[in-house]
Amino acid sequence: MSRATTTPSDRDDCDARVPLPPAFFARPVLEVAPDLLGCVFLFGGAGGRLVEVEAYRSDDPASHSYRGPTARNAVMFGPPGHLYVYFTMGRHFCCNIVCQPQGQGAAVLLRALEPDAGLALMTVRRGTADPRQLCSGPARLTQALAIAREQDGLALGSGGLAILSRPGLTARDVEEPAAWSRGAPLIATTPRIGISRAQEKPWRFVDVGSPFLSRRLPAASRSR
DNA sequence: GACTTGATCCCG
């Protein structure tokens, strides 16, 4: 994250992270979601390592896309690799990455990340210096990174928005689908948070070892 | 448990 310079010899840097290609997000959302854990999410110079996400798709009663396209969820039905940002509960924004081929209405909700880049900025925006309170929760995360209505529909790789691979991949490695699951942290699946329908689906994915989750793991969670 | 806004629902 914090390399000051880049030289040809950095090819062997084992901490190297490179942008995920569009094809990464065109896959089934239940595959994309766990593969995002350990990747780095950045917007405007702030962000860090993703540790908690949830999957949503259009055959899923808990998803905004369940009843088809509307003005609010239009981006979910657009091309993969774009942000779907929605306003909720009268005061908060939540941020998703659109997945699967265009028109399918699937997305991954970003629920927590481990703060790394732009700590000073995030501290001011959140009004706390406690790293555990910066990005541990979907609306906390958007507040810390200053993601709001204006970012709805923003494409990865533009406007200061990026998702970088897990460490150790070259730009060439990351084009190969076999590399997308490499270097995964220990992952648990649990029911999703805060929904009233389809509560049985274990479509929340968390990095078991992270102290930056929005909630503690339930005892019944299962690791893979 | 309160808060606070707006998209969506459903009746008329």
Add this chain to the structure above:
DNA sequence: GGGATCAAGTCC
């Protein structure tokens, strides 16, 4: 068209 409903959350 218009009022009722309630939400992928956070904080006190």
